[in-house]
Amino acid sequence: MAETGYFEAGERVAVLTAEPIGRPLDYRAPEGGCFPGAFVEVPLGPRKVLGVVWGPGEGGFDAAKLRSVIRVLDAAPMREELRTFLVRAGEYTLTPLPQMLRLATRAPGLGEAPGMRKIYRLGQGEPARMTDARTRVLEVLREHGGAGFMLGELAHLAGVTTQVVKGLVASGAVEEGESPRDLPFPRMDARLAGKDLSPDQAAAAARLNAAIRSGGYGTTLLKGVTGSGKTEVYLEAVAECLAQGRQALVLLPEIALTQEFLTRVEARFGARPGEWHSGVTLTERRRLWRMVGEGGCDMVVGARSALFLPFRDLGLIVVDEEHDTSYKQEEGVLYHARDMAVLRASQCSAQVVLASATPSLESWVNAEAGKYTRLDLAARFGVSELPEMAAIDLRGEKMAANQWISPSLAEAVTARLGTGEQSLLFLNRRGFAPVTICRACGHQIGCDHCDARMVEHRFQKRLVCHQCGETKPIPTACPSCHVEGKLAPVGPGVERLAEEVSERFPEARLSVLSSDLFGSARALKEAIGAIAQGAADIIIGTQIVAKGHNFPHLTLVGVIDADLGLQGSDLRAAERTFQLMRQVAGRAGRAEKPGMALLQTHQPEHPVIRAILGGDEEGFWRAEAESRRAMGVPPYGRMAGIILSGPDVAQLFEFGGELARRAEPLRRIGAEIFGPAPAPIARVRGRHRVRLLIKAAKGAPLQAALAQWLAQLRAPNNLRVAVDIDPQSFL
Ligand code: ADP
Ligand code: ZN
Numbered sequence: 001m002a003e004t005g006y007f008e009a010g011e012r013v014a015v016l017t018a019e020p021i022g023r024p025l026d027y028r029a030p031e032g033g034c035f036p037g038a039f040v041e042v043p044l045g046p047r048k049v050l051g052v053v054w055g056p057g058e059g060g061f062d063a064a065k066l067r068s069v070i071r072v073l074d075a076a077p078m079r080e081e082l083r084t085f086l087v088r089a090g091e092y093t094l095t096p097l098p099q100m101l102r103l104a105t106r107a108p109g110l111g112e113a114p115g116m117r118k119i120y121r122l123g124q125g126e127p128a129r130m131t132d133a134r135t136r137v138l139e140v141l142r143e144h145g146g147a148g149f150m151l152g153e154l155a156h157l158a159g160v161t162t163q164v165v166k167g168l169v170a171s172g173a174v175e176e177g178e179s180p181r182d183l184p185f186p187r188m189d190a191r192l193a194g195k196d197l198s199p200d201q202a203a204a205a206a207r208l209n210a211a212i213r214s215g216g217y218g219t220t221l222l223k224g225v226t227g228s229g230k231t232e233v234y235l236e237a238v239a240e241c242l243a244q245g246r247q248a249l250v251l252l253p254e255i256a257l258t259q260e261f262l263t264r265v266e267a268r269f270g271a272r273p274g275e276w277h278s279g280v281t282l283t284e285r286r287r288l289w290r291m292v293g294e295g296g297c298d299m300v301v302g303a304r305s306a307l308f309l310p311f312r313d314l315g316l317i318v319v320d321e322e323h324d325t326s327y328k329q330e331e332g333v334l335y336h337a338r339d340m341a342v343l344r345a346s347q348c349s350a351q352v353v354l355a356s357a358t359p360s361l362e363s364w365v366n367a368e369a370g371k372y373t374r375l376d377l378a379a380r381f382g383v384s385e386l387p388e389m390a391a392i393d394l395r396g397e398k399m400a401a402n403q404w405i406s407p408s409l410a411e412a413v414t415a416r417l418g419t420g421e422q423s424l425l426f427l428n429r430r431g432f433a434p435v436t437i438c439r440a441c442g443h444q445i446g447c448d449h450c451d452a453r454m455v456e457h458r459f460q461k462r463l464v465c466h467q468c469g470e471t472k473p474i475p476t477a478c479p480s481c482h483v484e485g486k487l488a489p490v491g492p493g494v495e496r497l498a499e500e501v502s503e504r505f506p507e508a509r510l511s512v513l514s515s516d517l518f519g520s521a522r523a524l525k526e527a528i529g530a531i532a533q534g535a536a537d538i539i540i541g542t543q544i545v546a547k548g549h550n551f552p553h554l555t556l557v558g559v560i561d562a563d564l565g566l567q568g569s570d571l572r573a574a575e576r577t578f579q580l581m582r583q584v585a586g587r588a589g590r591a592e593k594p595g596m597a598l599l600q601t602h603q604p605e606h607p608v609i610r611a612i613l614g615g616d617e618e619g620f621w622r623a624e625a626e627s628r629r630a631m632g633v634p635p636y637g638r639m640a641g642i643i644l645s646g647p648d649v650a651q652l653f654e655f656g657g658e659l660a661r662r663a664e665p666l667r668r669i670g671a672e673i674f675g676p677a678p679a680p681i682a683r684v685r686g687r688h689r690v691r692l693l694i695k696a697a698k699g700a701p702l703q704a705a706l707a708q709w710l711a712q713l714r715a716p717n718n719l720r721v722a723v724d725i726d727p728q729s730f731l
């Protein structure tokens with residue numbers, strides 16, 4: 001790829017389009033020539049499609065049949081940095097390049113020339129008569145209408161016809177105006193003073209600023225409890241970056257993208273940053289996309305997909321709440337925004353700041369290894385008080401057979417019923433029972449591939465290995481002693497715990513949050529939203545509740561089995577338990593009622609339990625890292641999930657089985673393959689999902705082997721194959 005070349009008219013150029021062709025195609029450069037990276041319109045069969053000039057043409061294609069680029073679009077050419085990032089990110093996630101390009105061009109009307117457009121804003125007048133439809137239009141404008149909407153967009157958002165809007169224009173309640181498309185964003189003023197920093201905030205900010213002035217790549221883990229002033233520190237880094245004339249990007253988990261944060265940025269820099277997330281209007285999206293490329297936008301606050309914007313000169317990426325699981329894109333291109341932020345920054349010589357109160361183990365390990373710089377903030381500002389935390393020693397509690405809620409915990413739950421306070425019973429165990437034991441010989445049904453026990457899923461009527469995903473029907477006879485009818489479930493999963501709660505607290509409203517009980521991410525999100533509003537008294541949840549959701553009415557967390565995370569059967573169980581505990585800590589200070597966390601355990605003296613109760617975070621991370629190392633799992637080993645989806649389960653298993661049988665390319669690199677098995681969310685929008693899991697050593701060339709392996713077989717037409725490098729969800 002030419003660094004800064006220029007292609008003369010008629011010269012052969014390679015153009016990448018977002019069409020599923022797989023590689024750039026050759027065209028002739030148009031009249032007037034073009035730069036590498038130029039956004040162009042090219043003919044493809046009978047259609048005209050958007051493309052990017054990727055480099056010199058490959059040749060090979062008959063020069064006489066070569067078609068010409070139709071025109072160069074009025075947009076800043078895609079920089080080499082972004083092109084290389086797309087290539088590398090595609091290689092890492094095993095995503096075809098056209099799909100990567102689509103991620104980088106997610107704005108409408110990129111080909112249109114900037115001109116004037118009619119926009120609609122809130123006016124001064126009052127409509128003679130108010131209707132529901134009119135009220136909705138005015139509400140939409142009051143809430144989001146600062147920059148104005150296009151007619152169709154406004155009508156759509158308000159759920160009304162365009163006639164309703166026109167009617168409001170006639171009465172003066174809505175103002176129709178002309179606005180040039182794609183105006184630059186107001187400049188952020190980096191010289192405005194921030195708050196007076198505490199000594200350790202100042203020290204951290206100084207380190208970050210020096211790193212930014214170096215002009216090179218680097219990643220810093222900025223750790224401090226909620227309220228310790230991390231945001232204030234990274235806004236200093238943003239100021240330094242802006243002062244250097246470079247752009248800054250702050251990524252927030254989607255749920256945390258609030259007006260509150262934007263207002264705070266505005267107060268600090270005197271202007272609102274660009275916003276990029278699913279709630280932004282199409283016109284604003286297009287404006288932002290163009291303006292970051294032209295340098296008309298200094299700072300972007302966005303969700304993970306903002307990583308693919310065509311920044312002119314990106315100098316800083318902040319990943320706030322870096323441990324948040326919503327940074328993992330679980331649909332379409334499967335990528336982890338934290339990892340991609342580091343990759344992009346290394347391409348464009350930018351600094352990355354990963355901010356968290358409870359960093360992911362991956363980031364902690366990278367900091368320990370010296371790959372990331374680590375900066376810690378002592379708790380100082382606001383509330384950092386831990387909730388009351390205590391162990392319930394199960395050895396001293398009187399509990400009936402098949403009961404999992406101890407009298408002490410039950411008492412704490414009961415005390416909250418009827419008060420509007422919520423209790424969360426945390427059990428990181430999907431399904432009905434974690435162990436199936438033979439009452440005749442004591443044999444426990446284990447997985448044939450892992451040293452993990454099989455978990456009974458009553459909902460699915462199967463035994464499932466949560467380590468590798470292997471499943472089998474529940475046998476009637478013991479596989480070891482062959483005695484019939486003696487197999488019994490032992491221990492609780494969320495399905496079984498729900499039975500107990502219903503029996504013991506019949507008057508309580510119960511909500512169970514477990515990924516396999518929801519058909520879609522949206523359904524889950526809705527359930528979570530309802531709980532936050534107070535729609536449940538008792539919540540039973542797996543690790544998905546540890547996702548940084550804020551439940552303001554929650555004042556009790558009971559960890560049903562704190563020992564579970566210590567057994568190593570679920571990769572991230574201990575980490576999530578620990579993070580949940582810390583997050584409860586953060587929450588307790590915010591709500592007016594103090595929080596309480598009770599851990600049921602048989603081993604209150606265990607180092608991990610002691611670390612959690614005593615707040616010894618470093619001790620926890622060291623112990624957890626050691627156990628991951630011993631198991632050879634991430635970050636000390638590599639994993640990939642292959643997700644097959646389609647309408648026909650039998651066909652999925654057949655194709656999955658065929659893949660498993662032809663695993664030679666994987667075996668050559670020493671990788672193990674497990675499955676096919678139903679995926680953690682086994683059905684999404686009517687399509688069944690089946691998963692294979694690949695485990696390899698840390699240094700193994702996994703992507704190359706996967707590519708070779710998958711290339712052996714052609715998937716049937718209605719079957720989709722998705723590769724999930726570093727899968728996050730096992731539960
Ligand atoms: P975090 O990002 O770690 O949760 P914030 O940066 O949001 O912490 O700080 C928590 C609160 O303390 C905010 O209201 C912030 O305005 C305030 N704060 C932080 N640092 C300072 C400071 N140096 N001086 C005054 N207030 C501060
Ligand atoms: Zn297994």
